[in-house]
Amino acid sequence: MIARVPVAADRGAVHDALVQCRAFNEVEIGVGLEMFDAGVAGDYELAGLEEGGLLRAYACFGKASLTERSWYLYWICVHPAAQGRGFGRALQRHVERVVAQAGGERLVLETSGRDDYARSRRFYEQAGFTLHGRIRDFYKPGDDCLIYCKELSACP
């Protein structure tokens, strides 16, 4: 796997990853693509991992406005063809390095409290993110928003 910044030509691979990973519904795929486009346009930071010339995982992140050193991790997606082989973990660590190098001291993310997101939550918890808040029924009834944060100074 090779880390590189995704470009406009990766849009098809990003769309494919968003659809094939089966974690997102149609509206979420649309928002994911919008954020990718905004990232290519410079509104957000993008990071990706490719294999065999294909982008197989990407993340969308950015500095939180009005903060000195806090960043958001908005989106992370791994194509199923690359799942289970450390792409997600490598990408998360890569993003943390990029953020830390840019002066970021913490990474904040929001994810769902739904049962089918248990694996995602474990992924972030094992990476050192801790739960800092919960908004009940935020996404829809029974679908809470969980707010996680990781202090990057505590990185290994």
Place this chain on the structure above:
Amino acid sequence: MIARVPVAADRGAVHDALVQCRAFNEVEIGVGLEMFDAGVAGDYELAGLEEGGLLRAYACFGKASLTERSWYLYWICVHPAAQGRGFGRALQRHVERVVAQAGGERLVLETSGRDDYARSRRFYEQAGFTLHGRIRDFYKPGDDCLIYCKELSACP
């Protein structure tokens, strides 16, 4: 006071309110104006209260993407000439009505944990917002982000 949707011509009054209320630094004033401009362009909702033909208080809010019925209150500002006379409370209630009429069921906001924001936090707590999360040092060292939420179905 008269409730109305702010328009581009109110930009001067908004700038004046942001500066005169002395709650915001230069960067925050810039972001506040950017969000006002984006609101006028249709990216966010705006609500305001005028008195004597002048916009004296305004709020910037909007539906949270990927949610069914959750909204964010991004910004609320009252010109000092109108402070202490119920403009803030009237505007907060007006925003809640607008959101509820649009199908919103909860309003989420983030504010600072700094001592000089104690009055703002009391304002929101008295309005029925409750604390749902805290990210330490989010804005800067010693300046936490507090996440509040109010269920609008519980409105009086």
